[in-house]
Amino acid sequence: MKKFDLPEKFKKEVRALLEKDRAPQSILLTGSTENTRRNAAVYFAAALECEEKNAPCLTCRACQKVLSGVHPDVYWVESTGKSDSVRMDDVRSIRETCYVVPNEGKRKVYLIPRAERLRPEAQNALLKVLEEPPRFSAFLLCSESRAALLPTVLSRVVELSLGDSRDDGITKKQEEKITGVCLAVCRAIAEGEEYALLKALVPLEKDRLAVARCADRLGELLLSALSGQNESEEAVLLGRCFSVPQLLKAYDVLTGVKEAVDRNANTSLLLCLFADGLCSLFPARHG
Numbered sequence: 277m278k279k280f281d282l283p284e285k286f287k288k289e290v291r292a293l294l295e296k297d298r299a300p301q302s303i304l305l306t307g308s309t310e311n312t313r314r315n316a317a318v319y320f321a322a323a324l325e326c327e328e329k330n331a332p333c334l335t336c337r338a339c340q341k342v343l344s345g346v347h348p349d350v351y352w353v354e355s356t357g358k359s360d361s362v363r364m365d366d367v368r369s370i371r372e373t374c375y376v377v378p379n380e381g382k383r384k385v386y387l388i389p390r391a392e393r394l395r396p397e398a399q400n401a402l403l404k405v406l407e408e409p410p411r412f413s414a415f416l417l418c419s420e421s422r423a424a425l426l427p428t429v430l431s432r433v434v435e436l437s438l439g440d441s442r443d444d445g446i447t448k449k450q451e452e453k454i455t456g457v458c459l460a461v462c463r464a465i466a467e468g469e470e471y472a473l474l475k476a477l478v479p480l481e482k483d484r485l486a487v488a489r490c491a492d493r494l495g496e497l498l499l500s501a502l503s504g505q506n507e508s509e510e511a512v513l514l515g516r517c518f519s520v521p522q523l524l525k526a527y528d529v530l531t532g533v534k535e536a537v538d539r540n541a542n543t544s545l546l547l548c549l550f551a552d553g554l555c556s557l558f559p560a561r562h563g
């Protein structure tokens with residue numbers, strides 16, 4: 277059996293997403309090395325095709341085919357030959373074939389291992405399918421960083437990070453601060469308390485690194501709340517207080533915050549995005 281040297285956090289996220297068949301159809305894998313991103317894409321593809329409950333089992337017929345690169349419904353889309361960029365023709369062929377039902381698998385999976393090589397016009401062409409993907413298709417994009425992709429494309433994908441260089445400079449004191457903020461934020465949004473939410477975010481002022489880490493951490497908590505595998509107090513709280521669409525909306529808010537971090541937005545703006553986005557979950561609950 278092929279060994280996957282991937283971060284445990286990533287494998288856990290994949291399993292959580294697959295658990296209740298809530299796998300997003302468009303996924304972006306970022307961070308780490310190209311090799312790791314490729315492996316992660318294969319792992320995710322196996323999870324999407326796996327015939328067993330604990331996907332990816334890595335041993336069933338479908339998993340085996342994906343791992344050995346012979347699954348008829350898993351396609352690699354990448355530049356061959358001299359050209360460095362993924363050709364428009366390749367994207368066109370995705371658009372032509374993705375509406376045809378899978379041969380034998382559960383889904384048609386398109387792997388784009390170097391999405392950073394997609395020129396803007398190719399990204400725009402791809403966007404058309406990402407906007408309304410056929411229900412049996414999935415798209416796995418890999419890129420060293422999200423900066424190489426158009427904001428319109430980024431808004432259509434769920435990003436999973438394979439290792440965060442931003443973690444490097446975190447001190448123990450900061451780590452404790454982040455844990456404290458995350459807990460306070462979860463409590464505030466679960467109670468629908470706008471003021472408590474604003475207060476919870478105060479320690480993040482002037483600390484971009486902590487904003488980014490909090491967004492990451494809260495994203496992980498939302499994923500575990502979505503999967504129903506609530507291992508922490510915060511995830512239990514979120515799972516109890518919010519519906520699936522609300523949890524997904526909150527996840528989008530955090531993705532927006534992380535995008536703004538990558539664009540080097542200042543911390544005041546980041547905290548506004550954070551607070552406004554999460555407050556937008558409240559009105560329906562206030563009644």
Ligand SMILES: [Zn+2]
Binds near residue numbers: 325326328333336340
């Ligand atoms: Zn399997």
